[in-house]
Amino acid sequence: MKLKMKYILAVFFSLLFLLLSCKNDNEKRMVENKKEIQKREVIFKNIQKGWVLYDTPVTEAAEKSMASWNEWRMFLAELAQKPKKTIGAFQQKSKALSKKAMALNDNIPYEYNKPQIKSRISILITKVRLLDLFIHLDNIPDKKVTLLVSEINLELVSLQRQMDKIVEKSKIPIEEGESELRRMMDTARAIPNTPVIDPNIPRVE
Template identity: 90%
Template sequence: MKYNLAVFFSLIFLLLSCKDDNQKRIAENKKEMQKRAVVFKNIEKGWVLYDEPVTEAGEKSIASWNEWRIFLAELAVKPKKTIRAFQQKSKALSKKVMALDDNIPYEYNKPPIKSRISTLITKVRLLDLFIHLDNIPDKKVTLLVSEINLELVSLQRQMDKIVEKSKIPIEEGESDLLKMMDTTRAIPNTPIIDPNIPRVE
């Protein structure tokens, strides 16, 4: 009888403790869902990327620079409904931005453009990293989106500067001056030996 009574009380205790754990788990899940909903709303509100060319050079480069056109088209489609959609979008953006560095058109293949593309790649990859974390820092994600926009504008303005510089006509003699300033064409600095001077051997 004592044994049956002990088993009965232990079963009741076990059932009550399980019920208590379930209530805690349900409360934690509800809290987590609310937190995710707030993060999603903040990211959705802050996800505004410049998908249209800002400058004339940026607009003209769409015709000749295929990777640039594909990247801007990817920026134009805003994800909806879930965090997972934003994660997939950031992954796609990360792949598309990497292609920009591989196939830069000849007129833009200059250090200022390359450095801006590298910075843009870094920002997009950081966005991809932060949005895939378990606890997504929504403020950091929205900050990175605004930084990506700044880098896009900077890149297009630099393209514009290059186009404007190429329109400036070269003055007479300027090409010769540029050739003279080119250090790769310089004559090596070797001492000239005069055959008339006596040498010690």
């Protein structure tokens, strides 16, 4: 009888210990989940606050090129649509931006199809793809994401200023050089085409 009682008590205390352990584990898990949710909320708020991309052309050349360069116009339109509500929306947006950025290599207008433009597009694509990579990590580095957003803005400005430089450079021969070239051509026409006479050749009078 005593052995049976001891056995029952042992089983009872074992079950009690097991229940308490499960309860502690559940409480720990709930605390950890709560911390994880709070962490994700902080990350989301930081990204939402720092996600300010330049979606409007900052130079006249960049604005005019929207009419002839469809990929450029579509990329700026994608930049203009800011994600809302969830981190998943920002992840989808970064993926879409990555595709639109890579498309900038297609159908570059003739006047901009130059190494200095292509190199800036390449850097811009790299920054956008890095943004897409970091925002899809399990532990999202929100500071790195917001830093990349600011770097993308810098590359956008650099690309557009380069467009302006190319346009301004193309105007130089018309505005400044053409009049000089015409003057030189007119002077050349004014010089009479007089034959050179060799004094040693006897002249017939």
